[in-house]
Amino acid sequence: MATLWRRRERFLGVLGRLCRTVRALSGKNEYDLLVIGGGSGGLACAKEAAQFGRKVAVLDYVEPSPKGTKWGLGGTCVNVGCIPKKLMHQAALLGSALKDAQHYGWNIAQPVHHTWSVMAQAVQNHVKSLNWGHRVQLQDKKVKYFNMKGSFSDPHTIRGLTKAGKETIVTAENIVIATGGRPKYPMHIAGALEYGITSDDLFWLKESPGKTLVVGASYVSLECAGFLTGIGLDTTVMMRSIPLRGFDQQMASLVTEHMECYGTKFLKRCFPTKVEKLEGNRLQVTWKNTDLGTEETDCFDTVMWAVGRAPDVKTLNLDAVGVKTSSETGKIIVDASEATSVPHIYAIGDITEGRPELTPTAIAAGKLLARRLFGQSSELMDYDNVPTTVFTPLEYGCVGLSEEAAVQCYGSDNVEVYHAYYKPLEFTVAERDATQCYIKMVCLREREQRILGLHFIGPNAGEVIQGFALGIKCGATYPQLMKTVGIHPTCAEEITKLHITKRSGLDATVTGC
């Protein structure tokens, strides 16, 4: 039977090749690589493959959000993620800087006002210029771009559909799926879909969202609630359980504690049960408070769901070609070489099971994949020690293991944690509270005390962590870090001065110069 099967496979293979030749001869497209999804990972992979002189095409199509928001080429990061988020976070930081400025002698008429439409217009224009930049780059690198929704019709053939319903058949030797994910709406909450928005909409609002309820405790939730508070909006976060799941939980509580001091309201251990529209377009949200067992309500102008993201696989018709997905998450299962269960079909980025949902990892994975496919490389993506930062009002940057993960891996007796509460110099004159400015370094206890994880809460956390990530990637140890000379006066230098262990129970507050 097996032999028969193989023979059949071979026959089908020959037939397949014949079909493809026929397709090629009949003037249809044929590519060395077809990438479905023009986000960070997909574009990086396509452009890298084109550098090797291969014939490459990218399919990208943005399904409008349930609220009707749509955008251009570039994926989540560019359009509805990192880029608009960081810019709006910056808008909020400037608001804090305006407050600080008075302590530094600037005369600023109070109260200051923020105009959403001005910020949104500027951010949206920048995003549109990035969309155009991606188009120019693809064209320049001779990557064919199709503004079409793709679905498999056989393992080498994708059926592309334009918005107008025009169909194009594209065939390729290798196919990379990089369609990412989209925000989830909660099921079974009346009014959730009708009246709520998600992060897909927030960045494209022309008018201020006003008093906003953000539901969820993901980094998306906290970052959005953070900048909304920062630009002066009445903002509430409703969370059912813990904030920033998967991150170091001590750091996560400091981040939310700071947000509370900064003015974001929190409804902890609460979950919404319905959203209703009142006269005058206000939204009345009802929720259960599980601590008190009570039902509570309040009115908001905007309700934003930040309850997780789901992979965008539905339209791909993966079953037709046998690409396996996780029954739990729906994400595509890949091996270390990003290959799916079908050998010439690959997947990268947010669509893949068990990978970090981060732009730089998707870009790196996409480039490395292209090099392995067309550049005689064998280098695999290394997903260890990937640094990241949560852009809450007080930023949290980290690389490596959380304290919990380190303890779970090595046992608490074998882990040493160095920590410090520090005060950024610029907070002093501005009379800003630095209670949550905290650094924690998780090391192995024995021998060279290799650094397992570094966690930093404070201004510019991303800028601080990026360089240290190199050291940790190279296997840096605690004594090596102690030999590293700090740059004075900075927040980052506090990392080079960490000397109080958690185990000692000594006061970890940094004093003096």
Next chain:
Amino acid sequence: MGWEEKQVRGYPEFVQTAQRYHGRPIFALFCGDKDAEGKSWCPDCVTAEPVVRKELHNMPDESVFIYCLVGDRAYWKDPNNEFRKNLKLTGVPTLLKYGTPQKLVEEECFKVELVRMLFTED
């Protein structure tokens, strides 16, 4: 109904023309002034103009193509000239779709595919 071309010189004329055709798709090519023999002081503009002109037929219906001479070299080199300050131009030639972030700068204007994309994409 096709498209029409307007030739202007200097920033005020450009703005006036762009305003007059407000509501229609406006494409603009900014080049350095030409001398008596019709040759621009900007060699890249000399290269770009025929490439762009050959693709004008790809512009959507009702488009207006503004061919704008920005001025002499001394005016253009002034970092505070009105084109740089108000239209955020960084070089000549620049081909742009007015009111959008879509633009091609210098050598990009030599590439037929990019020029065609600018004229045809939303």
